[in-house]
Amino acid sequence: MKPISNKVANMKPSGIRKFFDLASTMKGVISLGVGEPDFDTPWHISDYAINSLYNGKTHYTANRGLLELRKEITKFHKERYNQIYDPETEVLVTVGGSEGIDIAMRTILEPGDEVIVLDPNYVAYAPTIELAGGVMKSITLTEENEFKLLPEDLKAVITDKTKAMIINFPSNPTGGVMTKEDYEKIVPIIKESDIYVVSDEIYAELSFDQEFASLAQFPEIRDQIIVVNGFSKAFAMTGWRLGYILSNKYLSRMMTKVHQYVIMSAPTMAQHAAIEALKNGYDDVVRMRKDYENRRNLLVKRLNRMGLKTNMPHGTFYVFPNITPTGLDSETFCNRLLEEEKVACVPGNAFGDSGEGFIRISYAYSIDHIIEACNRIEHFISNLG
């Protein structure tokens, strides 16, 4: 057998995968490890999609996605975030946000181009950059700065070779967010360096305590921003695999070229579901967000009380407690927690080197589940002491 692509052969399996394999072999595990909502998709959305099948809506759509859906997307983004895009030419419906990240990278990168990522970050960015021929450059985000991107750190890492940056706020895994004021400080740097920014805003609707802010709200750099968003987190639609990219006309047209050859068009029934979600699903978003917020409050208070220092995150459904006072590294902590108390969390280093010393805890679980998990973690911590 001839050797396959070096890039793929050398790709490391994600640290999450390793942990998944371990956790899924054990009985009686209660998990705080998932990256998706516990809510089922609101029934009116599923029902609408089922009905679209009854009505024979089972064919390809336009490469960019159904125009009706694109119109709903741009309307939603204008009303909710003041992000202005043209449904005809600036929206591309994708198979989840993941495809969006991938085709954005493949569209803008030449071999050797540098791409800045913020460490810790979502596990897919590094491999996606590498597959597209890019070279990853990391900026370390710190707990003291609430895992925000600081202008001096950005300035320091930009070189002539920097082509793009991928950001993700609210952030998986840290729960960190950027406010409008935080962004104002980095906008001039982005403008001056003329880099592209792929802004993964999949958790936008899961913003707490403050308004969601985005680089796409700044007209002076609007054309450099590629917004990736989708339905998975806000509408509890992970399994539908539906996302989209908002960008300027030229980029959108170029990315559509890639998309049309690798995907053709996103699944039609999922697109119909998404139309219903945007038209009539906002009350569901509000209800779920309130639930997440309640769980967050409970979880963060309990973790801090048991001695795991945890920032109150202002977005996503993750908290990222600092476990260094226990004297254990992330993987040992998670392995022992799994073995001794049967609670599954994800070690922070699965999200990059800067995640060492932290663990990611998801609160996409019922309150009862979280309380039981906290009891076990507390028992674990007190036994360490």
Place this chain on the structure above:
Amino acid sequence: MNQNQILDLLENDARLTSQDLADILNEDVETVKKAVRDLEDDKIICGYHTVINYNKALRDQKVLAYIEVRCTPIRNQGYDKTAFAIAQYPEVDTMYLLSGDCDFLCLVQGKTMFEVARFVSDKIACVENVLSTKTLFVLKEYKTRGIVMDERSINEEDRLVVTP
């Protein structure tokens, strides 16, 4: 502190402790304890019950029936006097005054169909001012208090244990 927030939380999960409530609402425990006590004293919180799936347990000891009751309202007292005369029976689990064809709707619990039927004919039908009753036996329960009584939702975890 907003009373409604406490009620919302406890209505969905009566097992939350005062500490849990305090954590969720960013309050201190004593404040929450007092607020819950006040709600109980004011009979705003009237009880803490468990939702049981009767499809799976107590099958041979639980018969549920909805009883539609029509009655003549009484001058100056409306429906209330008749309503209390019916509601006092422990067999009556839940009772409403409705708009439409019937006046009261009562959820009645018994051990057997015969027991429920006899309760309706001997007791409810004989209450003063009651004109007629109609008994609707429950054959199967699909949803109670927001909870779908379904195998699919009982084996809830469709999600992978750990995902990015």
